[in-house]
Amino acid sequence: MKRxxxxxxxxxxxxxxxxxxxxxxxxxxxxxxxxxxTGIADHESIxxxxxxxxxxxxxxxxxxxxxxxxxxxxxxxxxxxxxxxFLDAMFPFxxxxxxxxxxxxxxELMDIDVAKSKMDEYGIEYIVWLDGIxxxxxxxxxxxxxxxxxxxxxxxxxxxxxxxxxxxxxxDMDTLETAGSISTDANGQSYMPALVVPIPLxxxxxxxxxxxxxxxLKQFINxx
Amino acid sequence: xxxTKLQQHIPGIIKAASCFALVLLLSACAASTINxxxxxxxxxxxxxxxxxGVYYPEELRNFSFIEIDDxxxxxxxxxxxxxxxxxxxxxxxxxxxxxxxxxxAPEAALSDSSIDAVFVPAIEEFQLGLPQKTKLKVxxxxxxxxxxxxxxxxxxxxxxxxxxxxxxxxxxxxxxxxGVKDAAVVAMRDLAASFTLGFSGIPEVNDWLRxxxxxx
Numbered sequence: 098m099k100r101x102x103x104x105x106x107x108x109x110x111x112x113x114x115x116x117x118x119x120x121x122x123x124x125x126x127x128x129x130x131x132x133x134x135t136g137i138a139d140h141e142s143i144x145x146x147x148x149x150x151x152x153x154x155x156x157x158x159x160x161x162x163x164x165x166x167x168x169x170x171x172x173x174x175x176x177x178x179x180x181x182x183f184l185d186a187m188f189p190f191x192x193x194x195x196x197x198x199x200x201x202x203x204x205e206l207m208d209i210d211v212a213k214s215k216m217d218e219y220g221i222e223y224i225v226w227l228d229g230i231x232x233x234x235x236x237x238x239x240x241x242x243x244x245x246x247x248x249x250x251x252x253x254x255x256x257x258x259x260x261x262x263x264x265x266x267x268x269d270m271d272t273l274e275t276a277g278s279i280s281t282d283a284n285g286q287s288y289m290p291a292l293v294v295p296i297p298l299x300x301x302x303x304x305x306x307x308x309x310x311x312x313x314l315k316q317f318i319n320x321x
Numbered sequence: 322x323x324x325t326k327l328q329q330h331i332p333g334i335i336k337a338a339s340c341f342a343l344v345l346l347l348s349a350c351a352a353s354t355i356n357x358x359x360x361x362x363x364x365x366x367x368x369x370x371x372x373x374g375v376y377y378p379e380e381l382r383n384f385s386f387i388e389i390d391d392x393x394x395x396x397x398x399x400x401x402x403x404x405x406x407x408x409x410x411x412x413x414x415x416x417x418x419x420x421x422x423x424x425x426a427p428e429a430a431l432s433d434s435s436i437d438a439v440f441v442p443a444i445e446e447f448q449l450g451l452p453q454k455t456k457l458k459v460x461x462x463x464x465x466x467x468x469x470x471x472x473x474x475x476x477x478x479x480x481x482x483x484x485x486x487x488x489x490x491x492x493x494x495x496x497x498x499x500g501v502k503d504a505a506v507v508a509m510r511d512l513a514a515s516f517t518l519g520f521s522g523i524p525e526v527n528d529w530l531r532x533x534x535x536x537x
Contacts, residue, residue, distance in 0.1 A: 149488075149507075153457055153458070153459070154458055154459065154490070155459065155488060155489075155490050157490050157492065159492070184362075185362035186362070186365075187365060188361075188362040188363070188364055188365060188510070188513075188514070189364050189365070189366075189510075189513060189514030189515075189517050189518055190365065192510055192511055192514040193507070193511065194486075194511055194514060194515060195514045195515070195518060211365050211366065211367065212365060215365060
């Protein structure tokens with residue numbers, strides 16, 4: 098009896114360990130390119146905006162919000178003005194068709210007195226443009242489920258890969274020049290074994306890209 | 322005894338389940354109605370010092386678009402955007418012009434001497450792109466408008482075409498209703514943005530504003 102129990106516990110631990118190791122396979126790479134000195138005072142703010150000019154995709158608002166949450170929390174947090182609040186306040190200058198694409202357009206925009214005074218009112222020191230997408234590939238699945246009078250269950254295996262590529266471009270509102278850029282590339286394989294019940298082992302690719310990019314962005318803007 | 326009671330209830334349960342299934346079946350066949358709603362911010366621009374009379378045609382007030390199912394040929398989605406279109410213009414026009422007067426008919430401008438020009442917006446085309454049809458990961462809406470500016474007596478000042486485009490990402494577990502609404506709101510903001518920033522740049526409008534010393 099004791100031997101049977103030991104065997105079962107060993108098997109359960111081995112399966113759990115295997116699942117955990119499968120679940121943890123996400124890699125994140127972050128690159129930073131600095132073009133100027135940065136720093137921010139307590140009373141100053143930044144705004145993080147998603148680029149929405151691409152034809153086939155647009156940067157998801159949920160990802161922009163996630164990065165904003167990371168930047169505005171933890172150690173040395175930075176004041177972040179909400180994306181929608183900023184877009185509404187600056188309407189119509191930051192809509193997909195009218196938003197400045199380069200710093201030369203930003204300089205033209207800051208020549209318009211109503212736009213400049215609104216920007217000053219918010220105390221915006223940096224504008225961060227986020228551009229990117231999470232794509233799913235290498236999907237394979239062979240899960241079949243059955244249900245009958247005596248119960249039901251699933252059997253099989255599914256897998257897919259997620260790849261998150263995001264780039265943050267930081268514009269300095271003092272110099273009206275690009276202060277630098279940070280790019281992140283995260284990818285990971287997710288698995289879904291089904292033994293009676295499907296067990297999703299999801300690689301937190303976009304979440305890792307968000308936290309990695311957010312932390313790096315906070316350091317970049319704080320100047321350390 | 323309990324079994325007997327349960328047996329008595331079985332026909333009722335079967336009836337209720339049948340009705341539920343029938344309702345589900347019928348609702349699957351009917352077209353879904355999507356009412357576009359949204360609030361729009363007031364544009365951050367300098368007002369043009371003119372009084373504009375505005376007339377909204379019935380077609381704009383009650384504008385609705387029907388998306389046909391490619392396979393069945395039946396109505397798939399009915400998109401009502403008239404109310405939202407009016408809300409958009411009611412927000413944009415008072416921010417762009419010094420005074421705005423609502424008109425019951427374009428001819429009513431003749432009886433108000435303060436009116437400098439009459440503005441009549443009209444929607445000409447509406448297109449919808451659903452992810453299941455376009456195979457893109459976005460909901461898309463494209464609209465074409467005809468804008469007309471005339472003197473109070475009906476004399477032509479300018480007549481120009483404007484297009485608006487909006488897209489919204491097709492996120493996980495998002496309903497079609499929500500995707501279409503989000504794309505429509507983006508499209509209408511796009512219209513408001515290009516109308517506000519481009520109004521004075523329309524050649525005929527610019528000439529008229531210049532000739533009448535109305536440029537801000």
